[in-house]
Amino acid sequence: xxxxxxxxxxxxxxxxxxxxxxxxxxxxxxxxxxxxxxxxxxxxxxxxxxxxxxxxxxxxxxxxxxxxxxxxxxxxxxxxxxxxxxxxxxxxxxxxxxxxxxxxxxxxxxxxxx
Amino acid sequence: xxxxxxxxxxxxxxxxxxxxxxxxxxxxxxxxxxxxxxxxxxxxxxxxxxxxxxxxxxxxxxxxxxxxxxxxxxxxxxxxxxxxxxxxxxxxxxxxxxxxxxxxxxxxxxxx
Numbered sequence: 001x002x003x004x005x006x007x008x009x010x011x012x013x014x015x016x017x018x019x020x021x022x023x024x025x026x027x028x029x030x031x032x033x034x035x036x037x038x039x040x041x042x043x044x045x046x047x048x049x050x051x052x053x054x055x056x057x058x059x060x061x062x063x064x065x066x067x068x069x070x071x072x073x074x075x076x077x078x079x080x081x082x083x084x085x086x087x088x089x090x091x092x093x094x095x096x097x098x099x100x101x102x103x104x105x106x107x108x109x110x111x112x113x114x
Numbered sequence: 115x116x117x118x119x120x121x122x123x124x125x126x127x128x129x130x131x132x133x134x135x136x137x138x139x140x141x142x143x144x145x146x147x148x149x150x151x152x153x154x155x156x157x158x159x160x161x162x163x164x165x166x167x168x169x170x171x172x173x174x175x176x177x178x179x180x181x182x183x184x185x186x187x188x189x190x191x192x193x194x195x196x197x198x199x200x201x202x203x204x205x206x207x208x209x210x211x212x213x214x215x216x217x218x219x220x221x222x223x224x225x226x
Binding site for chain 2: 004041042043044045048056058090092100102103104105106107108
């Protein structure tokens, strides 16, 4: 059983489009995250949700909007895609927030904006 | 804001011990230090976590000096399958809000 899953694995789209990436965890964790990994492999947190509530919202464009329908799901919607949005996006989950508890990462979604 | 820096890359031979250091000058007082391993086309995977002194588990050791401004991940007797990118992760509250800061990552290449 996959602990943290993401769909799609690959996403190729044109500038200006709107797209969503879905994430689901079956670990019973309270906290979920979205990270962006750029072409230089730098990992940066974007958002964190705890029990469906936003607790970390880093400086990202407001074109990015996370949505958590329940604590097992955290989706990422991106409006008006730009070339600079091309990256690998990772979803992760952990038992608690506000502290460095072990995080379980999904396989990533490679987004390519042309 | 915490700056976490690591060597860009390291090469080692099978069977050797590898030590990777992460510098985190502004780590908050009560933060843990966590290390992750990432293989190509996969998400990062937890290796080890510690607060101070030394922590050891079945795959690695983590050394943290008293000032906690750095940490060293030690991989004993590496094998080819340890070739990966290694990241440290610390928390920082210096800006008034809690932030997770990943290190710059160290690409380890294990040679036969």
